[in-house]
Amino acid sequence: MNPAVRSLLSAVAAMGVGLAVLALGLTLSGYDAIAALSAMGAGAFGSPDAILSAVLPRAIPLILIGLGIGLAFRGGALNIGAEGQFYAGAIAATWVGLLVGGWTSGLGATWARLVTVPMVLLAAVIAGMLWAAVPVILKLRFGVLEVISTLLLNFVGEALVSWMVQGPLQESKHIYPQSDLLPVAARLPQLPGTRLHLGLALALLLAVTLWAFGRWTLAGFALRATGANPVAAAVVGHINTRRVFGLALLGSGALAGLAGGAEVSGTTFALFQNLSPGYGFTGIAVALLAQLNPLATIGTGLLFAALEAGASGMQRDAGVPAIAVYVVEATIIIVVIVAEARRRRVALRAAGGEV
Amino acid sequence: MNESLLTAFLTAAVRVATPLLLAALGETVSERGGVINLGIEGAMLAGALGAALGATAGGPWAGVLAAIAGGLLVSAAFAAIAIGADADQIITGTAMTLASIGLTGAIYRSAYGTAGVGLSLPTLPVVVVPGLSDIPVVGPAFFQQSALTYIAYLLVPVLWWSLFRTRFGLTLRASGESAEHARAAGVRVTRVRVIGVLIGGALAGLAGASLVLAQVGTFAEKMTAGRGFIAIAIVVLGSWHPGRVFGAALFFGAAMALQFLLQSFLLGVPYQVFLLLPYLLTLLVLAGVVGQVRAPAGLGKG
Numbered sequence: 001m002n003p004a005v006r007s008l009l010s011a012v013a014a015m016g017v018g019l020a021v022l023a024l025g026l027t028l029s030g031y032d033a034i035a036a037l038s039a040m041g042a043g044a045f046g047s048p049d050a051i052l053s054a055v056l057p058r059a060i061p062l063i064l065i066g067l068g069i070g071l072a073f074r075g076g077a078l079n080i081g082a083e084g085q086f087y088a089g090a091i092a093a094t095w096v097g098l099l100v101g102g103w104t105s106g107l108g109a110t111w112a113r114l115v116t117v118p119m120v121l122l123a124a125v126i127a128g129m130l131w132a133a134v135p136v137i138l139k140l141r142f143g144v145l146e147v148i149s150t151l152l153l154n155f156v157g158e159a160l161v162s163w164m165v166q167g168p169l170q171e172s173k174h175i176y177p178q179s180d181l182l183p184v185a186a187r188l189p190q191l192p193g194t195r196l197h198l199g200l201a202l203a204l205l206l207a208v209t210l211w212a213f214g215r216w217t218l219a220g221f222a223l224r225a226t227g228a229n230p231v232a233a234a235v236v237g238h239i240n241t242r243r244v245f246g247l248a249l250l251g252s253g254a255l256a257g258l259a260g261g262a263e264v265s266g267t268t269f270a271l272f273q274n275l276s277p278g279y280g281f282t283g284i285a286v287a288l289l290a291q292l293n294p295l296a297t298i299g300t301g302l303l304f305a306a307l308e309a310g311a312s313g314m315q316r317d318a319g320v321p322a323i324a325v326y327v328v329e330a331t332i333i334i335v336v337i338v339a340e341a342r343r344r345r346v347a348l349r350a351a352g353g354e355v
Numbered sequence: 356m357n358e359s360l361l362t363a364f365l366t367a368a369v370r371v372a373t374p375l376l377l378a379a380l381g382e383t384v385s386e387r388g389g390v391i392n393l394g395i396e397g398a399m400l401a402g403a404l405g406a407a408l409g410a411t412a413g414g415p416w417a418g419v420l421a422a423i424a425g426g427l428l429v430s431a432a433f434a435a436i437a438i439g440a441d442a443d444q445i446i447t448g449t450a451m452t453l454a455s456i457g458l459t460g461a462i463y464r465s466a467y468g469t470a471g472v473g474l475s476l477p478t479l480p481v482v483v484v485p486g487l488s489d490i491p492v493v494g495p496a497f498f499q500q501s502a503l504t505y506i507a508y509l510l511v512p513v514l515w516w517s518l519f520r521t522r523f524g525l526t527l528r529a530s531g532e533s534a535e536h537a538r539a540a541g542v543r544v545t546r547v548r549v550i551g552v553l554i555g556g557a558l559a560g561l562a563g564a565s566l567v568l569a570q571v572g573t574f575a576e577k578m579t580a581g582r583g584f585i586a587i588a589i590v591v592l593g594s595w596h597p598g599r600v601f602g603a604a605l606f607f608g609a610a611m612a613l614q615f616l617l618q619s620f621l622l623g624v625p626y627q628v629f630l631l632l633p634y635l636l637t638l639l640v641l642a643g644v645v646g647q648v649r650a651p652a653g654l655g656k657g
Contacts, residue, residue, distance in 0.1 A: 025458065029465045078445050080393075134638070142642040147393070147445055148588055149641070152634045155581045159634075163627035281453055288446070321464045323576065326457030333450040337442040345441065 011289050011300060014335040018328040025327055026320060036318040043313015044306040052194040054309035055302070057267050061086070061259040061276070063203040063301035065283030067210055068255030070292040074214070074227040075248025076241065081135065081150025082256040083280025084157030085128040089257030091164055092127030093120045093264045094179050094271040097186030098169070104185050112185035120186050121202075121261045128257015129250050131157070136246045146249065154280065162273050169271060178272035188266035197266030203298075206255070210294040223248060227292075256280065278326070282308070285329045288336045304329070358492055364609075364616045365496030370570055372608025373504045374399070374562040378586035379593065379600050380510050381558025386590055387518055388551030389531035389653040393448025394433040395559040396583025397455025401425035402563025404459040407574035408466060410476045410567070418476070419503070419564045426560020427553060429455055434552045438545060444655050452583070460576045467574075479503065479568045501569035503561065510558070515597040527551055531651035559583065581634070588637045594648035610636050 023033040044055055065082045072079035097120045104112040135149040162177075164170075169179040188197040214220035225233040226244040233239040259279065264271055286304050290296035311325035378395055385392050392398075402422035409421030429451055437447040467474055479501040488498035518524040529537040530544045530551075537544050566582070567574055589607060593600030614629030 025461070029462055031465070080445075080449060138638065138642055143645045144638070144641045145591075148584070148591070149638055151393075151584045152581070152588065152637055155634045156631045159627045159631035162630070163625050166627070167625050281449070284446070284449060321461050323460035324457050326453045327461075328457075330450040330454030330457065333446060333453070334436055334442070337446050337450075338436060338440045341440055341442045 007291055007293070007296060008299075010336075010339060011296075011303070014289060014332045014339075015303060017335050018331040021331045022324065022328045026324070031320050032318065036314050036320045039317035039320075040307075040310035040314045042310075042317070044310035046313070049194070050309065050313075052191065052196050054195075054312070055305045056200060057195045057197065058308055059302045059305035060197070060199040060203050060266070061263050061279045062282060062286050062304050063207065063298055064199075064259035064262065065256050065279055066286030066290065066297045066301050067203075067207055067294055068252035068259075069283050069287040070290065070294060070297055071210065071223075071255065072248050072252035073287060074292050075223050075244050076227045076230055077139075077245050077249040077252065078147045079132070079135075079150050079249055079252045080147055080284070081132070081153050081280065082252070082259075082283050083276055083278070084150070084154040085131045085253040085256035086260035086263075086276050086280055087157035087161050088127040088131035088253075089124035089260030090264045090271055090275055091161060091169070091260075092123040092257070093261035094164075094169055094182065096120050096123035097182040097265060098180060101183030101186040105183065107185075109184070113187075113189070116183075116185040117188060117265065120182075120265050121258060124257045124261020124264075125254045126257070128260065129254040131257065132249050132253020136249050140242055140246060158273075161271065161275065165272055171270075179270045182265065182269045186265060187269055188262065190266070195267060197262070199262035199266045202258075202262065203301075207294045207298050214294065256283070277308070281326075282329055285333050288333055291336075360616070362492050362495050364612060365493060366499065367612040367615055368605065368609040369496050369500055369504060370608075371611045372604045373500070373507055373569065374566045374582055375586050375589060375607055376507045376601060376604035377503070377510070377562035377565060378559045378583055379589040379604050380507070380514055380597060381555035381562070382586055382590045383593070383595055383597060383600055384514060384518070384527070384558075385551045385555035386654055387524075387531045387595055387651060388527045388548045389534060389651055389656065390438065390548050390552050391444050391448070391587070391655045392430065392433055392437075392552060392555055393445055393584070393587065394429060394451030394455070395448075395555060395586060396579055396581065397452035398426040398429040398433075398556045398559035399563040399566070399579045399583045399586075400452075400455045400459050400577070401429045402560030403567045403574055403578055404463060404563075405560060406564040406567040407463075407474070407476055410478075411466075415477050415479045415568050418568050419479075419561070422564030422567075423557050423560045426556045426558070426563065428556075430552050430556020430559070433556070434549045438548050438552065456577055463574060463576065474573045476567065476572055476574070478572050501565065503565040503569055506561070507565075511597045511601045518597070523547075523550075528651070531653050533653050534656065559586075562586070585633065585637060588641055591648065591650070592637075592640055592644055594644070595651065606640075607633055607637070 026033040026036050069079055069082055100116050100119050104116050135146045138144040138149045139146045165177045165179055171178055171180045188199055190197045222239045222244050225237050225239055226241045230241045234241045282304055286300045289300040307325060311322040314320045315322040378399055382395055402425045405421035405425030406418040410418030433447060433451045436442050437444045481499055482502055484498035488494045526542045526547050529542055530547045534544045589603045592603040610633040
């Protein structure tokens with residue numbers, strides 16, 4: 001079977017298992033599973049508005065973070081800290097947006113936006129990269145596992161947002177725990193009448209770029225070789241695997257930071273606590289289900305966005321807490337990695353190795 | 356600083372350290388067998404919900420038992436996937452934590468309704484140890500705690516002895532150093548590792564119980580807030596030895612309790628600074644110690 005078709009089929013199968021587990025769990029805890037799932041379907045695909053204003057805007061951070069996690073995992077860096085990197089990007093974007101938006105207001109609407117938005121997004125990228133630089137240094141210089149350091153930095157990021165919105169970046173009246181709204185010049189343009197913003201085009205462009213990079217460049221080959229077998233890559237391929245590890249994790253942080261910046265600049269227009277409903281963790285499921293392939297990440301990002309938009313519909317119309325959707329995500333992750341472990345064993349056995 | 360303030364600070368430090376200590380001791384056992392379980396964050400959360408449900412139904416001790424059951428359930432699922440099916444341990448652990456967040460959230464709302472706010476649970480009483488609690492300053496801090504804290508103290512020598520002086524401990528450590536060599540020597544590696552992970556899960560559940568029944572007195576979604584992950588850092592800091600893990604857990608309890616103390620002194624400093632202090636300290640300390648300690652050689656490998 002064609003590998004692309006096979007990975008698509010296994011993704012659909014994993015999704016099916018995930019939804020079946022959700023239905024079972026809901027039935028066991030006394031909910032009406034049929035009503036819940038149909039509310040979920042309606043929440044995701046019930047109307048053009050659901051697709052344009054609920055699903056697609058959510059897909060933007062998920063695709064960006066999923067691309068980043070795919071990049072990190074392929075480079076052998078287990079980045080569990082996209083949530084923190086997302087928040088770092090969101091804080092930087094808010095700060096730069098409020099600051100620069102004020103300076104550029106004299107330029108006229110179009111020019112102000114052309115100058116401000118790129119600066120906002122660039123700030124987010126840099127912040128996410130700096131946030132990821134900490135675990136890179138901790139790992140390469142001190143040997144601290146990036147799994148632990150990226151995880152812990154998530155909590156630092158959350159606490160930092162909480163401080164910002166009650167301190168330096170709090171709105172001018174000092175009543176609510178959120179920032180002022182970004183000026184129009186700092187906002188990504190939206191499709192009129194919807195919440196869909198230009199970040200989607202950016203995410204798609206980056207997905208194609210990363211795919212081409214992985215397929216046709218030497219650096220992309222070094223990345224894949226390092227992730228597949230770091231020892232062989234270093235010994236046989238003379239690849240500097242520490243460098244690949246560091247760059248992959250930095251790139252991953254940059255993409256998660258960009259996701260945070262695009263969320264503030266395109267969707268919420270303000271910083272507040274719990275800005276991310278767990279995008280950093282969902283991003284892991286997005287990347288794994290796509291088997292770390294950038295093009296497939298577009299599809300899985302859309303799939304999970306539909307799932308989460310559907311979950312909100314489920315909470316609204318069937319009274320099932322949206323948080324239950326985490327069970328579906330966890331099931332999908334598990335189906336994918338168990339299948340991968342099985343493939344690895346089969347391949348090993350075929351190669352005559354000890355199992 | 357006067358004496359009673361110091362005692363109050365230390366008492367808070369020990370109370371906050373108890374769930375960290377319980378979870379870290381459990382993870383020590385698991386990691387000595389070569390299995391790193393990021394799912395103990397989820398096991399602790401399941402333990403916390405179990406404690407709430409059990410305590411509502413049959414008082415605090417029923418809560419403790421239900422908490423252990425909750426932790427065991429999550430770690431059994433982890434063991435089936437990461438050891439049974441040989442899937443990546445880090446990602447399986449992350450998935451177990453995600454699943455626990457979803458399940459506990461859904462069960463909590465179906466059990467206590469969407470309101471659920473202000474849920475007040477029967478808690479474990481403070482047990483005063485006669486004699487020891489009369490020691491000045493530290494006596495009341497260490498010996499006027501709930502029974503779960505004393506269980507945690509007892510577990511330190513018990514686990515040290517089990518790990519380093521029993522046959523089970525030897526086979527567990529052998530499996531953690533090299534599964535291949537242990538297997539060649541006739542050790543049933545899979546079985547030993549599963550037992551290690553289950554002990555870890557039971558203790559993570561107990562940690563959830565101490566959080567709910569001896570510290571907070573209520574349940575909230577995602578209430579463990581990364582304590583399971585901090586416990587994993589504590590294991591590294593304690594170089595996989597129960598005694599040193601005890602010291603490391605107290606250190607973090609103190610770092611977390613510091614916010615109560617400093618907030619009354621440093622009025623101008625925003626409280627979030629104290630919230631992120633324990634996490635930053637963890638990173639700093641890890642950077643300092645990792646070079647000096649040695650992890651089980653087979654940690655994280657199938």
